[in-house]
Amino acid sequence: MASGLRDVAAPPTTAASGAPPAGRRMPRIDRLGWKLLVLPAVVWIGVFFLFPVASILLRSFTEFRPPESGGLDNYKWFFESSANMTVLRRTLFVSGYVTLLCLVLGYPYAYLMTLTRGWVRLLLLAAVVIPLTTSPLVRTYAWLGLLADNGPVVGGLDRLGLGRPELLGNSISVTIGMMHIAFPLMVLPLYAALLRVDRRLLDAAASLGAPPRSAFFRVYLPLSAPGILAGSVLVSVLSLGFYLTPALLGSPQQTLMAPLIVTQVRQVLAWGHGGAMAFVLFVLTLMLLGLGALGSRGLLRRASAGRAEEE
Amino acid sequence: MTVAIRRLWLYLLVGLIAAWLLLPATVVFPMSLNETSQLSIWPKERSLHLYREFFDDPEWFNALIRSLRTAAIVSVLATALGTAAALGIVRGFRRGAGLINAVILAPIIVPVVVAAVASYLVYLRWGLVGTPLALIVAHTSLAIPYVVVTVMASLRGVNPRLELAARSLGSSPAGAVWHVTFPLIRGGMVVGAFLAFMQSFDEVVISVFLASRGSRTLPVQMYSSLIEDIDATVAVASSVILILSIVLVLLVGVTRLASARSDAR
Numbered sequence: 001m002a003s004g005l006r007d008v009a010a011p012p013t014t015a016a017s018g019a020p021p022a023g024r025r026m027p028r029i030d031r032l033g034w035k036l037l038v039l040p041a042v043v044w045i046g047v048f049f050l051f052p053v054a055s056i057l058l059r060s061f062t063e064f065r066p067p068e069s070g071g072l073d074n075y076k077w078f079f080e081s082s083a084n085m086t087v088l089r090r091t092l093f094v095s096g097y098v099t100l101l102c103l104v105l106g107y108p109y110a111y112l113m114t115l116t117r118g119w120v121r122l123l124l125l126a127a128v129v130i131p132l133t134t135s136p137l138v139r140t141y142a143w144l145g146l147l148a149d150n151g152p153v154v155g156g157l158d159r160l161g162l163g164r165p166e167l168l169g170n171s172i173s174v175t176i177g178m179m180h181i182a183f184p185l186m187v188l189p190l191y192a193a194l195l196r197v198d199r200r201l202l203d204a205a206a207s208l209g210a211p212p213r214s215a216f217f218r219v220y221l222p223l224s225a226p227g228i229l230a231g232s233v234l235v236s237v238l239s240l241g242f243y244l245t246p247a248l249l250g251s252p253q254q255t256l257m258a259p260l261i262v263t264q265v266r267q268v269l270a271w272g273h274g275g276a277m278a279f280v281l282f283v284l285t286l287m288l289l290g291l292g293a294l295g296s297r298g299l300l301r302r303a304s305a306g307r308a309e310e311e
Numbered sequence: 312m313t314v315a316i317r318r319l320w321l322y323l324l325v326g327l328i329a330a331w332l333l334l335p336a337t338v339v340f341p342m343s344l345n346e347t348s349q350l351s352i353w354p355k356e357r358s359l360h361l362y363r364e365f366f367d368d369p370e371w372f373n374a375l376i377r378s379l380r381t382a383a384i385v386s387v388l389a390t391a392l393g394t395a396a397a398l399g400i401v402r403g404f405r406r407g408a409g410l411i412n413a414v415i416l417a418p419i420i421v422p423v424v425v426a427a428v429a430s431y432l433v434y435l436r437w438g439l440v441g442t443p444l445a446l447i448v449a450h451t452s453l454a455i456p457y458v459v460v461t462v463m464a465s466l467r468g469v470n471p472r473l474e475l476a477a478r479s480l481g482s483s484p485a486g487a488v489w490h491v492t493f494p495l496i497r498g499g500m501v502v503g504a505f506l507a508f509m510q511s512f513d514e515v516v517i518s519v520f521l522a523s524r525g526s527r528t529l530p531v532q533m534y535s536s537l538i539e540d541i542d543a544t545v546a547v548a549s550s551v552i553l554i555l556s557i558v559l560v561l562l563v564g565v566t567r568l569a570s571a572r573s574d575a576r
Binding site: 031032033034035036037038039040041042044045046048049050051052053055056057059105108109111112123124127128130131133134135136137138139141142143144145146148150151152180183184237240241243244247248257258259261262265271274278281282285286289 | 321322324325328329331332333334335336338339342350351352353392393395396398399400402403404408411414415417418420421422423424425426427428429430431432433434448449451452453455459484509512513515516530533534537538545546549552553556560
C-alpha cells in the first residue's frame with residue numbers, strides 16, 4: 001500500500017531537453033507500428049489486474065449472504081450498519097488528519113529545503129528519500145520496537161517525567177506509522193512547487209510595504225498552491241487504503257476500511273460484502289483524484305487569468 | 312521575533328522531523344544484533360546468533376531466495392513491457408493517450424487492498440494461488456506503471472529526428488530504435504528496472520493473499536511472523552532487506568553517474 005505512488009521520487013528527465021514534441025512528422029504506417037507496442041503492457045494489466053478488479057466489484061451485485069438476497073443488498077448491508085459507518089467515518093477522518101498533519105509539518109520542511117544549499121539540502125532530501133526506498137514493512141517493524149513499552153520512546157518520556165504512556169496498539173502508533181509512510185509523498189511535490197516560486201516577489205512585496213506575514217500569506221502561499229494540492233491528493237489517496245500499518249500497529253477495535261475488507265473476504269468469506277466495500281473505497285479514491293484534477297485546472301485558469309490581466 | 316530566531320526555530324523543527332524520518336532505518340540494524348529473542352532497540356547482549364538462525368532456517372532463507380528470484384523476473388518483464396509501452400505512447404499518439412494512460416496507471420491508483428482481494432478471487436479460479444507464477448504476474452502489473460513513467464520521462468527528451476536521420480542513412484526502423492534511441496533512454500530504463508525490482512521485493516499485501524506456505528517471499532514470511540508470534544528473526548530479515556536496498560540504490564547511482572560522465576565526454 002505504501003509502496004504505491006512511489007514514482008514521485010523518480011528522477012526527472014535524463015537526456016537533454018529542448019527537443020521538439022515527439023513524432024510530429026511520422027508517416028502514418030509508422031504510427032500504427034508504434035501504437036502496437038503499447039499492446040503487450042495493456043493486455044497484461046488488463047488480464048492480470050483490471051479483470052480481477054472488475055470481477056470483485058461485480059461480485060457486490062451478484063453474490064449475497066443471507067439475509068441479503070439481491071439487487072443492492074450488499075450496499076444496504078454496508079450503509080445501514082452503524083458499525084460499518086463508524087469505520088467509514090474513521091477512515092475518512094484518519095485520511096484527513098494524516099494529510100493535514102503531513103501538510104503542516106511538510107510545508108516548513110520543504111520551505112527550509114529551498115533555503116538551504118549544498119550538503120544541508122542534500123541531507124534534508126536524503127532524509128525524505130531514504131524512508132521512501134525502505135520497505136514499509138521494515139519501517140513498521142522498527143516502530144514496533146521503538147514504541148514498545150520497554151522501548152526508548154516510552155523510556156525517554158518517563159525520564160522527562162511524563163509518565164509511561166501506552167503508545168502501541170492505538171491511534172498514536174497508527175498515526176506515527178502512517179505519517180512516516182505518507183510524509184515523503186507530501187514533501188516531494190511541495191518542494192518541487194516551492195522551488196519554482198520566485199523569492200524576489202517577497203522582496204517586491206516588502207518594498208511595497210507588506211509586513212513579512214502578509215507577504216507570505218498573500219504572495220508566497222498562493223504561489224505554492226499547486227504543490228499543496230498535489231501533495232494533499234497523493235497523501236489522502238494513499239491514506240484511504242492503509243492496510244499494513246493499522247493491521248500491525250493498531251488495535252482491532254479501531255479498524256479501518258482496508259483491514260475490514262480483508263476480514264470480510266478472508267475470515268467471513270463474504271465476497272459480496274468485500275466487493276461492496278472495495279467499490280466504496282475505489283469510488284472515494286476516484287473522487288479525491290477528480291477533486292485534485294478539478295483543483296489544478298482551477299489553479300491553472302486563475303494563473304492564466306492573472307497573466308492576462310497583467311497584459 | 313527577529314528573522315534569525317525564527318530561522319533557528321525552523322531549523323530545530325525540520326531537524327526533528329528529519330531525525331524522525333531517519334529513525335526507523337537506523338534502529339533496524341542494532342535490533343538484529345540481539346542475543347536473546349526479546350524485541351529490543353539496543354540489546355544489552357549482542358551477537359550475530361539471529362543471523363545464523365536466519366540463514367540456517369530454510370523457511371527464512373528460501374523466502375529470501377524466492378524474493379530475489381521473483382523480483383529479478385518481474386524487473387526484466389516489467390522493463391520490457393513498460394519500455395515498449397512508453398515508446399508506443401510517446402511515438403504513436405499525437406496527444407496524450409487518455410484511455411491507455413488510465414489503464415497503465417490503474418495499478419498505482421487502485422487501492423492495494425482492493426487489488427489484493429481481487430487478484431486472490433480470480434487467481435484462485437485460475438489455479439494460480441500458491442504458485443510462484445501468481446506473484447510474478449501480479450507484481451509485474453504493479454511494476455509496469457513505474458517503468459512507463461520513468462522511460463517516458465527520458466524518452467520525451469530524445470529528439471525523434473535522430474531516428475529519422477538513422478533511417479535516412481539506411482537503418483531499419485527497429486535498427487534505428489536499437490542503435491539510436493535505446494542508448495539515449497538507458498538511464499530511464501535502469502531506474503525503471505530498479506523501481507520494478509523494489510516494487511516486487513517490498514510488496515506485502517498482495518503477496519500475503521497469493522502466496523502459500525511454500526511460496527512465501529521474504530515480506531510475506533516477515534508479515535506472518537509478526538502476526539503470529541513476534542519472532543526476533545524479523546529484525547535480521549529487515550536488516551537484510553535494508554542492506555540489499557542500499558546496495559541497489561548505490562549501484563543504480565553509480566551506473567547513472569558513470570553514464571552521465573561518459574555522456575559528458
